[in-house]
Amino acid sequence: MTATPIQPAASEIGILPTPPFVKGKPLVGNLLEFYRDRIGFLRKAQAEYGNTFAIQLGPRKIAILLDPDDLEAVFMKNDLTLSVGQAYKFVGTMFSPDYLYMADFEEYQEQRKVLLHAFKSEKLEPYLQAMQRELRDWMDQLGDEGEFDVVPEMSKLALHIAARAFIGEEFRMALSEEFLPLFKDLSDGAELIFPLNWPLPHLIRCKAARAKLGKMVKAVFDARQGKEDAPYDFLKYLLEARYRDDQPVPEDIRINMVLGITWGGYETTTGTMSWALIHLLQNPDFLRKTVAEIDRILGSGDTSRLDTWRELQHLLMAFWESERLEPVSDVLMRYNVQDYETGGYRIPAGWYTIVSPSITQRLPSLYTHPNAFDPSRYLDDRKEHKGHRFSQLAFGGGLHKCPGMNFAHTEMQVVIGSLLREYDLELVDPEPQKQKLAGIQRPGECLVRYRKRTPKHPAEESPHKSAGTCPFHQHGS
Numbered sequence: 001m002t003a004t005p006i007q008p009a010a011s012e013i014g015i016l017p018t019p020p021f022v023k024g025k026p027l028v029g030n031l032l033e034f035y036r037d038r039i040g041f042l043r044k045a046q047a048e049y050g051n052t053f054a055i056q057l058g059p060r061k062i063a064i065l066l067d068p069d070d071l072e073a074v075f076m077k078n079d080l081t082l083s084v085g086q087a088y089k090f091v092g093t094m095f096s097p098d099y100l101y102m103a104d105f106e107e108y109q110e111q112r113k114v115l116l117h118a119f120k121s122e123k124l125e126p127y128l129q130a131m132q133r134e135l136r137d138w139m140d141q142l143g144d145e146g147e148f149d150v151v152p153e154m155s156k157l158a159l160h161i162a163a164r165a166f167i168g169e170e171f172r173m174a175l176s177e178e179f180l181p182l183f184k185d186l187s188d189g190a191e192l193i194f195p196l197n198w199p200l201p202h203l204i205r206c207k208a209a210r211a212k213l214g215k216m217v218k219a220v221f222d223a224r225q226g227k228e229d230a231p232y233d234f235l236k237y238l239l240e241a242r243y244r245d246d247q248p249v250p251e252d253i254r255i256n257m258v259l260g261i262t263w264g265g266y267e268t269t270t271g272t273m274s275w276a277l278i279h280l281l282q283n284p285d286f287l288r289k290t291v292a293e294i295d296r297i298l299g300s301g302d303t304s305r306l307d308t309w310r311e312l313q314h315l316l317m318a319f320w321e322s323e324r325l326e327p328v329s330d331v332l333m334r335y336n337v338q339d340y341e342t343g344g345y346r347i348p349a350g351w352y353t354i355v356s357p358s359i360t361q362r363l364p365s366l367y368t369h370p371n372a373f374d375p376s377r378y379l380d381d382r383k384e385h386k387g388h389r390f391s392q393l394a395f396g397g398g399l400h401k402c403p404g405m406n407f408a409h410t411e412m413q414v415v416i417g418s419l420l421r422e423y424d425l426e427l428v429d430p431e432p433q434k435q436k437l438a439g440i441q442r443p444g445e446c447l448v449r450y451r452k453r454t455p456k457h458p459a460e461e462s463p464h465k466s467a468g469t470c471p472f473h474q475h476g477s
């Protein structure tokens with residue numbers, strides 16, 4: 001890792017050049033190419049301009065930073081310089097202008113503290129039951145053999161797990177047909193291109209859905225008040241959590257957090273879990289080792305304990321590799337409140353900044369054969385992910401790094417680990433395509449054929465060498 005450059009004084013930033021602009025059309029700039037295939041467009045521009053350049057999307061000027069050395073400048077600056085809230089303004093419409101990074105910086109830090117504490121590694125044990133319960137119900141209806149389409153099934157599972165873990169068992173059991181379409185309407189409000197005050201049908205539907213979902217969550221909280229014996233879940237945590245001046249978390253913030261976490265965790269986990277399963281099935285050699293480890297560890301360990309699942313290191317390495325190749329958040333954005341400097345360029349106030357995990361995570365300067373699925377790159381003798389602080393970006397980095405990473409990985413271990421333990425799986429379409437989506441990226445239709453495995457006694461399995469010490473810090477974000 002290279003040393004952090006000494007920051008120039010503000011007066012010196014003023015004389016630095018801005019990054020070169022990629023040629024575009026009058027007025028719209030690069031909007032159409034970006035809209036059509038943003039990663040393809042950015043890769044093409046990278047080949048011509050290098051790792052730092054600028055694009056124009058209509059009136060917006062955007063600095064593109066792909067070199068990990070430049071990411072220190074993005075991820076470690078607080079929102080008074082680089083604002084997440086002003087880049088993702090739709091979050092204010094979907095939830096409230098007081099939710100998380102939409103609020104002022106001090107309030108944001110207060111709310112982030114509450115969330116970080118909720119999803120600390122040692123707090124996840126009760127959620128394991130919610131995950132296993134949903135998975136069991138889902139696998140029970142699979143039968144002995146058949147086919148399923150990966151994304152819709154992972155989406156159903158991720159939504160049910162999120163509903164049970166974050167909105168409570170009572171809500172999950174009474175989950176109405178209405179919830180999924182309402183939630184979809186809410187998600188459709190994640191609008192990055194058009195102004196949020198335009199009366200566009202999807203923005204109107206988003207507001208109506210938010211109002212209805214808010215009432216549903218309020219009713220769940222009301223029913224929970226005073227119920228000392230309710231099982232531990234996110235609701236119970238929020239009712240007991242302390243906020244500024246040791247006060248309880250205000251009701252409107254609790255409701256926004258429940259909806260925000262369900263939204264933040266559901267679509268991302270759906271896409272990530274789908275890619276991970278597909279990548280594993282595309283790589284039979286690594287799959288064989290992974291299944292051998294699953295049989296050995298889950299066959300003899302106590303599966304009601306988180307520690308047992310955490311021993312599944314091959315699975316975890318496969319997740320990291322899959323997230324490196326296909327991060328579902330392929331671009332991350334900030335709004336520049338103030339000028340800043342990076343790599344000898346001035347990035348002016350009023351511009352936006354985009355970082356692309358999809359491109360940076362495939363830089364040959366960080367990873368050998370960067371386009372290959374090779375989870376062994378994370379083993380102790382290679383540790384390629386340790387080459388740079390910002391070489392793994394699927395969960396973001398720095399001040400806004402995802403607080404749900406451990407939750408998501410635990411969920412993925414339970415879902416994919418249990419599936420591989422009980423079924424032989426193969427891809428019907430060996431090369432599924434990506435869906436062309438404006439937001440979270442995920443695979444298109446991808447059928448998997450499954451057949452119940454004939455149980456083997458662990459002693460029948462060939463002895464399998466463990467992967468060594470855990471290559472990642474699962475125990476803290």
Ligand code: HEM
Nearest residue numbers: 264265268269272329332394395396400402403404407408
């Ligand atoms: C595999 C699944 C997931 C992926 C790939 C993912 C990815 C990300 C990324 C890239 C960011 C940073 C965005 C940025 O810097 O612009 C982020 C932030 C966030 N994620 Fe996740 N996430 C996942 C699951 C979850 C889960 C399960 C939760 C909740 C338990 C969650 C809650 C959040 C929240 C609240 C933030 C905003 C943090 C802040 O700004 O302080 N995520 N996530």
